[in-house]
Amino acid sequence: MRRLPVFFVIDCSESMVGQPLQAVQEGVDFIMNSLRTDPYALETVYVSVIAYAGIVRTLVPLTELFAYQACELPLGGGTHLGKALDHLAKEIERSVIKTTADVKGDWKPVVYLFTDGRPTDDYEGAISRWKAKYENKVTLVAIGLGQDVDFSILKRLTEHCISVDQIDQDYVKNLCKWISASVVSQSISVGQHQDRQDLLPLDERYMHLAKERLTFRKSKADDRTVTIVGRCQKLHHPYILKYSRRLQYGELSDLNINIYNFKLEACTGISEDYFSWTDHAAEKAKINTSVLDGSAGCPHCYAETAFAMCACGSLMCYDGYSEYAVCPWCQRQISFSVSGGDFDLTRGQG
Ligand SMILES: [Zn+2]
Ligand SMILES: [Zn+2]
Known part of the structure; x- marks a missing residue:
C-alpha cells in the first residue's frame, strides 16, 4: 500500500x-x-x-x-x-x-x-x-x-x-x-x-x-506585536504580556520618533516549557516602556500589577504595598519605589 x-x-x-x-x-x-x-x-x-x-x-x-x-x-x-x-x-x-x-x-x-x-x-x-x-x-x-x-x-x-x-x-x-x-x-x-x-x-x-505585500519592517523582532515575559514573585510561574501596535503611519515609522504605541492585549500565564522552546542565543531587542500602554494584574497570584521591574532588567508581579520583595529571576532582595519614569525592557522575539 x-x-x-x-x-x-x-x-x-x-x-x-x-x-x-x-x-x-x-x-x-x-x-x-x-x-x-x-x-x-x-x-x-x-x-x-x-x-x-x-x-x-x-x-x-x-x-x-x-x-x-x-x-x-x-x-x-x-x-x-x-x-x-x-x-x-x-x-x-x-x-x-x-x-x-x-x-x-x-x-x-x-x-x-x-x-x-x-x-x-x-x-x-x-x-x-x-x-x-x-x-x-x-x-x-x-x-x-x-x-x-x-x-x-x-x-x-x-x-x-x-x-x-x-x-x-x-x-x-x-x-x-x-x-x-x-x-x-x-x-x-x-x-x-x-x-x-x-x-x-x-x-x-x-x-x-495571498498577494505579496510591501513591508517596511527592519528589525528582527516582530514589529506589530511586543511580548514581554515576567515571573510571579510569589509562585515563580512565568507569564507573557502581549501588546499590539495601535497606530500605523507606514513609512513615517522610519523616522526615529515614537509616533506609534502598543496597547496591552493579554496577560497570560504560560508553562515553564516556554523556555525550552525558546532560542536563548537569539539577539535580544529592547523596548522602552513609554510606547507600552495598559497594565494588568498577575495571572498567577492576582497581585495588582504584572509590570514591576528589578534592577536585573526582568519583569515580575508586585502587590502594590510590600516594601521588600525577592526577584524571582535573580533572587536578590529589592525594595520598591514608585517610579514615574520609563525604562527599557528586553522584549520577546515574536
Ligand atoms: Zn504573581
Ligand atoms: Zn532581578
Whole structure:
C-alpha cells in the first residue's frame, strides 16, 4: 500500500499566546478527528506534526491515522522558519519511502506550513536548500494567519500561499475544514493513481490566495506585536504580556520618533516549557516602556500589577504595598519605589 504522507508544520511562537494558539490547537484536533472518519483517508494518509518557535521539534512522527494520538502544541520565543524547513527536510528524508527500481514508494508528500508572523532566524539558506531539493517533490501549502505575515518570504517557497484574515476560532475552524477536505480529496485521487496538486476552492469569506505585500519592517523582532515575559514573585510561574501596535503611519515609522504605541492585549500565564522552546542565543531587542500602554494584574497570584521591574532588567508581579520583595529571576532582595519614569525592557522575539 502506497502511503500519502501529510506533514503539519506549526508556528508556536509567543505572538500566538492565548486564544490564537488555542484556536490552532482545536483546528489540528478537528482535522485529525474528521480525517479519521473518512475511509479513503484512513486507507492511505499518514500524518506528522512538527512545532517550531525558537526551537523545532517533531511532536508526532509520521503515523498512520488510526494510531495518531492528540498532541499538545507548545509555546516558545521566536519564529525560526529556516530551522523548521531544515528539520522538515530531515523528517522527509527519514520517513518518506522513495520510489526505486524495485519499490513503489510513497505518494508525493503534502506539507501544511502555518505561520502568524515572519521568520526570526536566518532563513535564506534554508529556502534555497528547500527549493533545490523539494520544490518539485513535495506539495507545500503555506498558510499565513492574521495580518502580520510576511508573504514575500512564503511566496518564494511555494505558489500555494493562503492568507487567513484573522486568528480566531471561526476563521481557523474554516481553514481546517478546508485542509481536511483537501487531504480527503488528495487521498481519493491517489486511490485512483493520480498525483493531483490543484487546491480546492477557498471560502473567500475567511481566506484567499495571498498577494505579496510591501513591508517596511527592519528589525528582527516582530514589529506589530511586543511580548514581554515576567515571573510571579510569589509562585515563580512565568507569564507573557502581549501588546499590539495601535497606530500605523507606514513609512513615517522610519523616522526615529515614537509616533506609534502598543496597547496591552493579554496577560497570560504560560508553562515553564516556554523556555525550552525558546532560542536563548537569539539577539535580544529592547523596548522602552513609554510606547507600552495598559497594565494588568498577575495571572498567577492576582497581585495588582504584572509590570514591576528589578534592577536585573526582568519583569515580575508586585502587590502594590510590600516594601521588600525577592526577584524571582535573580533572587536578590529589592525594595520598591514608585517610579514615574520609563525604562527599557528586553522584549520577546515574536
Ligand atoms: Zn504573581
Ligand atoms: Zn532581578
